Amino acid sequence: MASQSPRLWPCPPGNSPRPLPTGPILFTMREIIDLKPHNMPVADSLNLDDLREYFSLFTLPDGKILGDLIDFSKRRPLLVMGELANPYRLCDIMAPDMPIIQVRIENICRTWADSLDSREVQPGIHHITMARLPGWWEMTHLTMVEPADLKRIVQWLDGPNPNNWLPKRIAEGTIRLEENYQLSPPDQEKLEWDGVTENVLQDIPPASGPSLDLSTIIVPIHTRMGCYNSRGRIVKCVHTPQTKFHEDLFRRGSSFKWSDILSFL
Structure with missing residues (x-):
């Protein structure tokens, strides 16, 4: 992808948050710049x-490394699971320069919050939160921002209703670096529901990168209503896009309390 303005990035509300970056990028208010990854660390895990x-150590098209442009010493990792990884939306938020990379999550999944954000369209759009799902894996996005920017970015999800979304540190699941940016999650046919629990009938692929320290990573969590409860099942964003979720499922079930679907530090 050639450098382009973030305002040229598609951000259709009905399909929110897609499309999202498919490779590592540097977001700035003026342009989106492709980043070239370097060798994957050989360690089993990485600290902050x-x-x-x-x-x-990511490389820009002109050969410079990202560390020449950004001081990472005060930056903290933020998992950006939905619109917070969409460059057009980041432009609305007036976000700082942000490198965004893809990471793999395991035994946890992205799911729709049981709420509506009606700031732009009626009846509104749904944002993405997180829930546990043993045996699951999928790709999502990670960035590094300074604490003040991190707080402001997460607060954008609230809109006019403060404290619905809070920055949390999760105590379960795995977040790891991944070499295969196109890694696919389990197909719907690989999920088995026995009326009580959902099982993934497929092994998690072998790791291609180290795991990250969960105690250092901030995850935006919807703490007012939690996530949507589809007759006991968690709705996976990768299987049920925004419009399909809203038209076919929303308000036909109940909600899971946020503290019941994930544990926190």
Whole structure:
């Protein structure tokens, strides 16, 4: 992808949050710049300093490394699971320069919050939160921002209703670096529901990158209503896009309380 203005990035409300970056990028208010990844660390896990170094070594098209442009020493990792990884939306938020990379999550999944954001369209759009799902995996996005920007970015999800979304540190699941940006999640046919629990009938693919320290990563969580409860099942964003979820499922079920679907530090 050639450099382009973030205002040229598609952001159709009915399909929110897609499309999302399919490779590592540097978001700025003026342009989106492709980043070239470097060698995957050989360690089993990375701490915060290791992750900062990993981000700093991405290469720009002119050959410079990202660490020459951004001081990562004060930046913290933020998981951006939905619209917060969409460059057009980041432009609305007036976000700082942000490198965005893809990471793999395991035993946790992205799911729709049981709420509507009606700031732009009626009846509104749904944002993405997180829930546990043993055996599951999928790709999502990670960035590094300074604490003040992190707080402001997460607060954007609230709109006019403060404290619905809070920055949390999760205590379960795995977040890891991944070499295969096109890694697919389990198909719908690989899920089995016995009326009580949902099982993934497929093994998690072998790791291609180290896991990250969950205690250092901030995850935006919808803490007012939690996520949608589809007759006991978690709705996976990758299987049920925004419009389909809203038209076919929303308000036909109940909600899971946020603290019941995930544990936190």
